Amino acid sequence: MARTYQLNPEPGAAGSLGPTSTEPVIEIDFRAELNDQQHAAVTAAAGQTLVIAGAGSGKTRTLTYRVAYLLANAIAPDNILLLTFTNKAAREMIERVNHLVPGQAAGLWSGTFHSIGNRLLRLHADALGFTRQFSILDSDDAKQLLTTVIDQSGVTRETANSKKDATGPSPALKRGRKKSEAGDFPKAQALGGLISLATNTGTPIEEIILKRFGYFEELTEKIRQVAVLYTQRKKNANSMDFDDLLALTVKLLRENESLRNYYQRQFQFILVDEYQDTNALQSEMIDLLAGGHGNIMVVGDDAQSIYSWRGANFENILKFADRYPGAQIHKIETNYRSVPEVLALANESIAANRRQFRKNLVAARPSLGMKPALVRLDTPSMQAAFVSQRLKDLHENEGIAWNEMAILYRAHFQSMDVQMQLTQDRIPFVITSGLRFFEQAHVKDAIAFLKWAANPLDEVSFDRAVRLLPGVGPGAASKLWQAWLKIPDAAAAASTGRPPTSYSALLTPLKVPPKAQPTWIQLGHILDEFLDPSSDTGFHPPSAMLTSVIEGFYGDYLLQSFDNARERKQDLDQLTVFSERYDDLATMLAELALLTNADDTSPRDGSQGRRKQQPNDDAVALTSIHQAKGLEWKVVFLIWLTEGMFPNARVIDEGGPEGLEEERRLFYVGVTRAMDQLYLCYPEFWPKAYSGDAFQIPSSFLHDFDPARVEEWNIRGF
């Protein structure tokens, strides 16, 4: 029995809900397919709506049905904007919407905040003094550029002198190598983090230093200088880092009234997933886009806010109703995922946190008669042996498929023992954390040439590419860059977006170290192979460009430089295959930069670097808890539940009680991934501890719940 609902139009935006010319035919029985709470949220009137959706309560279902509901009410797909945190979530939503309303969702805007930012910026970059071919710097690129900026700014030299007599040498300096001459100026990575936090939270740098990096206080002025130089340098290089994709989108919308109006009219309905993890910048982006009509529905769970270190502001969700007076609040509290035993443990754990919306998550599923297991183990290798053997057991005796089981941990390195054990026991697994495919050195090397071709001002890629030549280091690379910038045809290429007619003609005259001369000539010819005057862009397709680089130069370089050249070559072949999907270079490069490991189609065996068989392998998942958010498995192992590891010692040091609460939320996320079986594992002794106590104390999170909630397993040694 189908039923159609009419949305109540917002008073201020009455005219904006007009039906499209072709009335869609959508026959969904919303009432029957959703529970009461879900149904209320899905069919909520236009305006501002906060949906608090507990773990496993059908959050994705609610959002996708909401989209379908809007479509059913004659809202055109391109008037809907759906913002998510990961590409994976975005893809899953679209898939499910398409399943629900086949063919009706074409033109819907959906993606991560970063990818939507990218999309808008590609259209309007010129308004900000960039060209549309701007490059995206990943964290490694950004770090590289920041390092150069720090070096060239001279801040480190002055620091060394002024610092010397200020404080006596600390005892820590006695051990290890000689005292560093650079003084205490932060390294690129630390500085990058600091600047990023300032950007994402919309806080001035000096305030961030005071609050979080007190030990840099004396350097505040210099840090600010460097930050300014960094921004300048990015602009000169026509490059944006990840934060810029948000910050510059916000800037664009804030400063450009007509554009703002245009997009406010376009995005009549805005839906936001994982709202608890938005930061100041992202919430401003939402506000700017929604300003005109205010039709926003945000969905989230305050208990699962785990990204404060990236500037996420948990207050956004707690104070949503204050920000938007008159907002409706819906709660969805039925958990369809976990057995009652798991849910009870989760509920008791999270109750130890003070700041939260009180929720009453109720299990919909019946008990299977098994309590979560609390497993004490002697050592990490025993932990690995236990996990591995138990996986095998469950697979062989209980018929549980490999891909219905997962091992979750706080930090990558905690998975090393398990990886080795699984490899030994021939249990198939995929890792979705650690170094990303596209962040590996050889992949980035090969792509650097294409990035530079697409954006001739891309200093970072130029630098990377040129340093691959023998005898070219930082010094020579920097000189070459200056020389390159002075070539009129190069500048022309940068401003028109069309490549020069010949690279070799421009490059050959430049002075390079004698050792590099032959390769330099060769490089010019390889770049010439990129060119296709008859095509729209002036380039051959990306895959052909990649082949030129690999066949003409980089393949040989691999053989000379790496002992595992063959495996790396395979990666590049894979990359070439991947690139065949694209005929537009800029599109491909942008997507590469924004793809993460979770989206990677080529899982690898982390310990050996060997390639696994197929993308959708039947394999056990190894992932950080952060990346596990939104996913579920029948069987979940949480490993390394020891004090200092989880909760992480550094987080407590820096974040205090709030840091501890966030760690607890992370634990909660981990626990609530489990559908049927949950194993809480901790090793008692760590033989290889770098320093401090090798004896491990069980995580305090294991004391948050009633001991009767778990069953203790005694593990017998070999």
Add this chain to the structure above:
DNA sequence: TTTATTAAAGTTTTT
């Protein structure tokens, strides 16, 4: 002065 080589130390979470 710049690059190549070698030794040592340090590991959170991600778009």
Add this chain to the structure above:
DNA sequence: CTTTAATAAA
């Protein structure tokens, strides 16, 4: 294992 710092060599 990967990054970084110190040292040797060009």
